[in-house]
Amino acid sequence: MVSVAYLHLPxxxxxxxxxxxxATAQWVPVATALxxxxxxxHHRILRxxxxxxxxxxxPPTR
Structure with a gap:
């Protein structure tokens, strides 16, 4: 498996x-997502x- 991710800082x-x-989409704080x-x-991609x-x-590192 290969994951491709793009980083955009709007x-x-x-x-x-x-x-x-x-069904829905929302922004959440980074700490909440982690x-x-x-x-x-996706956890590694975000980190x-x-x-x-x-x-x-x-923290914590997974």
Whole structure:
């Protein structure tokens, strides 16, 4: 399996829109997202994106 992710740092945060694969979509704080169980390798993808953006790691490391 290969995962591909894109990092975009927008100047304006628009409301997310759910696609055909989700009933709803919402922004959540990074710490909240990292504290949740994420599907597949999404936890690692989020941590890698934060590292690329220069954000210090959030505990706990999974």
């Amino acid at each position: 100047g304006v945060m628009r409301a997310p829109v759910a696609g055909d694969d989700a 504290d949740r169980t994420l599907a597949f390798d 890698d994106a934060l590292a690329l953006a220069g954000v210090p790691p959030y």
